[in-house]
Amino acid sequence: MNILKSWRTYRILLGILTTLFSFYVCKNDSEFTSVQDRFPGRAWAEPINVQKSLPGLNGLTAKDCGSCHEDHYKDWKISAHANAFTDLQFQAELSKPNSPQWLCLNCHIPLSGQRKEIATHLKDGNVFQPVLVPNKKFDPAWEKEGISCGTCHLKSDPQGNTVLIGPTGAKAPHPVEKNREALHTRCNDCHNQDYILNLSLVCYFKTGDEYKKSIHFPKEDCVSCHMPSINRRVVLPSFQMGKKNSHRHTFIGGGVPKTFALFDAQWKGYQSGLKIGEPRWVFSEKEGVRLSLTLENTLAGHSVPTGDPERHLMMEAILQDKDGKEISKEIQKIGQNWEWYPEAKLVSDNRIRSGEKRNIDWVLKTKLVSEPKFGILRILHVRLTKENAEHMKKNSNFASSEIGKKIKNIELYYPFANIFYESKIDLITGKISLTSKDKLLEISKRGDL
Numbered sequence: 220m221n222i223l224k225s226w227r228t229y230r231i232l233l234g235i236l237t238t239l240f241s242f243y244v245c246k247n248d249s250e251f252t253s254v255q256d257r258f259p260g261r262a263w264a265e266p267i268n269v270q271k272s273l274p275g276l277n278g279l280t281a282k283d284c285g286s287c288h289e290d291h292y293k294d295w296k297i298s299a300h301a302n303a304f305t306d307l308q309f310q311a312e313l314s315k316p317n318s319p320q321w322l323c324l325n326c327h328i329p330l331s332g333q334r335k336e337i338a339t340h341l342k343d344g345n346v347f348q349p350v351l352v353p354n355k356k357f358d359p360a361w362e363k364e365g366i367s368c369g370t371c372h373l374k375s376d377p378q379g380n381t382v383l384i385g386p387t388g389a390k391a392p393h394p395v396e397k398n399r400e401a402l403h404t405r406c407n408d409c410h411n412q413d414y415i416l417n418l419s420l421v422c423y424f425k426t427g428d429e430y431k432k433s434i435h436f437p438k439e440d441c442v443s444c445h446m447p448s449i450n451r452r453v454v455l456p457s458f459q460m461g462k463k464n465s466h467r468h469t470f471i472g473g474g475v476p477k478t479f480a481l482f483d484a485q486w487k488g489y490q491s492g493l494k495i496g497e498p499r500w501v502f503s504e505k506e507g508v509r510l511s512l513t514l515e516n517t518l519a520g521h522s523v524p525t526g527d528p529e530r531h532l533m534m535e536a537i538l539q540d541k542d543g544k545e546i547s548k549e550i551q552k553i554g555q556n557w558e559w560y561p562e563a564k565l566v567s568d569n570r571i572r573s574g575e576k577r578n579i580d581w582v583l584k585t586k587l588v589s590e591p592k593f594g595i596l597r598i599l600h601v602r603l604t605k606e607n608a609e610h611m612k613k614n615s616n617f618a619s620s621e622i623g624k625k626i627k628n629i630e631l632y633y634p635f636a637n638i639f640y641e642s643k644i645d646l647i648t649g650k651i652s653l654t655s656k657d658k659l660l661e662i663s664k665r666g667d668l
């Protein structure tokens with residue numbers, strides 16, 4: 220009897236528990252979505268799950284690779300990739316209270332060992348409510364490396380083993396899996412993505428699509444232009460390997476580096492995508508001064524500029540009197556225009572497409588106070604606008620005190636732009652002089668652009 224009674228109680232209890240459990244599971248199912256289900260097929264939905272090391276190596280950080288691949292390491296150190304985490308603008312945006320940090324980090328520090336915490340699920344599928352699990356394998360030095368060597372050279376196979384990918388399958392102290400194709404297509408996992416997170420937060424980089432429509436497709440690709448070939452040793456001389464076809468790992472793009480100290484190194488490899496025709500300045504009784512020139516995108520395999528929506532070119536036309544005093548200035552912008560409120564929307568886009576030749580015809584409408592003697596044309600490649608820098612300063616308290624202090628004085632640490640073209644004409648004699656590349660570097664390095 221007692222046994223029967225307790226058996227019944229047990230069954231009732233079991234029933235209640237089962238109901239509660241299934242209720243919990245179902246509720247859990249509907250509340251928490253795995254990040255892969257939320258962003259199916261997106262390479263950046265999750266970090267790349269990597270081991271701490273591989274046979275033959277002491278570790279997988281860029282510094283570890285650099286102990287043998289010294290030249291690759293030196294190249295990479297000057298790139299924006301190596302600064303993708305420490306970047307002050309990135310840190311400023313990341314620290315804002317409404318930033319979906321886990322998602323930003325999936326592209327800016329994509330290896331699991333670089334992550335303090337890993338997002339496994341999203342509550343109600345909401346990117347702003349991730350379930351974060353602390354990561355025991357976190358290495359803070361690796362975190363600072365941003366887009367480290369392993370971003371492109373490491374992957375996780377279906378068994379969860381870490382694999383090192385190389386272009387030729389050369390024999391090395393570490394295992395190498397030959398897959399040149401995977402190395403070349405990797406760029407688009409980050410450089411050809413767009414998605415809408417909420418009304419005012421969108422991610423929009425379509426460089427890969429622009430490339431497919433470019434005059435260079437398919438003969439050249441991201442790698443042939445941004446990682447040019449160079450014949451050199453691939454490892455330290457002590458390995459006694461001969462020189463071979465290698466690739467620069469500087470990933471130079473628009474020539475505006477992440478710190479002033481990197482300007483010299485990047486400027487050497489930087490070339491504008493535009494062929495800029497000789498400007499023509501013509502006096503016109505009625506109009507003032509008319510300026511015309513052609514800009515042709517011959518060298519870039521995508522629009523100029525490309526990538527981040529904030530990037531743009533700024534053309535400044537200036538008239539000066541005989542004493543060099545500015546008497547008028549006109550500005551034109553080449554880039555995308557977005558409206559962010561109440562809803563993010565691309566309003567206009569006048570970037571110069573690959574292969575496009577654009578005639579710029581421009582009247583300097585001016586109430587001339589004195590006779591113009593010189594005409595100056597300048598073109599800047601802008602990465603960060605002054606207005607945006609002001610917003611960053613206002614929000615700098617959200618960042619750590621060390622980074623916040625730098626953001627408050629961002630113009631001292633972070634180049635906003637470069638100046639890649641300048642010419643000056645004597646309007647009376649018609650003589651034009653071009654500012655040299657060295658001089659442009661000197662002006663750009665001074666900052667305040």
Ligand code: HEC
Pocket residue numbers: 275276277278279280283284285286287288368369372383384385386387388389390391392393395396397453454458460461463
């Ligand atoms: C102990 C020295 C050493 C370290 C450390 C090292 N490598 Fe290597 N690696 C080599 C040697 C030697 C070769 C072959 C070079 C040759 O063929 O000229 C090589 C070749 C390669 C290749 C070319 C493979 C191919 O398919 O052609 C890649 C890619 C590579 N290493 C990446 C890495 C990465 C990434 C790291 C860090 C995770 C790393 N290596 C760390 C010594 C090293």
Ligand code: HEC
Pocket residue numbers: 299300302303304306309325326327329366370371402403405406407408409410441442445446470471472473474475476477
């Ligand atoms: C995991 C994501 C990721 C991958 C993969 C990736 N990049 Fe990038 N790339 C970035 C980020 C993030 C930045 C910007 C960093 C910053 O500005 O702080 C960047 C910047 C650049 C720049 C701009 C440099 C500049 O000076 O403005 C170039 C060029 C570039 N990448 C080329 C490539 C190429 C070529 C590949 C493929 C071989 C590639 N990237 C693969 C994330 C990635």
Ligand code: HEC
Pocket residue numbers: 281284285288291292295300366367368369370371372385386399402403405442446453464465466467468
């Ligand atoms: C953004 C992607 C990316 C990053 C980051 C990257 N590599 Fe590479 N790497 C490539 C690509 C692409 C190739 C192959 C190019 C080819 O052969 O067509 C390559 C080739 C190599 C090779 C073979 C020799 C050569 O120069 O072609 C070595 C060695 C190498 N990388 C080492 C490194 C090391 C060390 C780092 C970090 C300091 C690093 N890579 C970072 C994309 C990357």
Ligand code: HEC
Pocket residue numbers: 406407410426427430435439440441442444445471472473474490491492493518519520521522523524525526530600
């Ligand atoms: C035919 C050569 C070529 C190809 C192909 C090419 N690029 Fe570029 N890229 C350039 C040049 C030149 C610039 C500098 C543009 C400028 O500032 O005038 C540039 C600039 C960039 C920038 C910096 C943003 C800017 O506008 O300055 C990024 C990012 C970039 N490229 C990524 C890529 C990616 C990703 C691919 C492949 C999908 C790619 N590029 C293919 C030549 C090329």
Ligand code: HEC
Pocket residue numbers: 263306308309310312313318319322323324325326327408409410412422424525526527529530602603
């Ligand atoms: C899909 C991958 C991806 C994700 C996710 C991502 N980024 Fe980026 N980010 C990039 C690439 C690629 C670039 C380089 C684009 C370029 O230079 O043209 C970049 C560049 C940047 C830059 C530098 C822009 C410049 O002109 O110097 C900042 C700042 C930045 N990202 C912030 C963020 C923040 C904040 C988030 C999260 C809300 C985020 N990113 C999420 C890929 C990504």
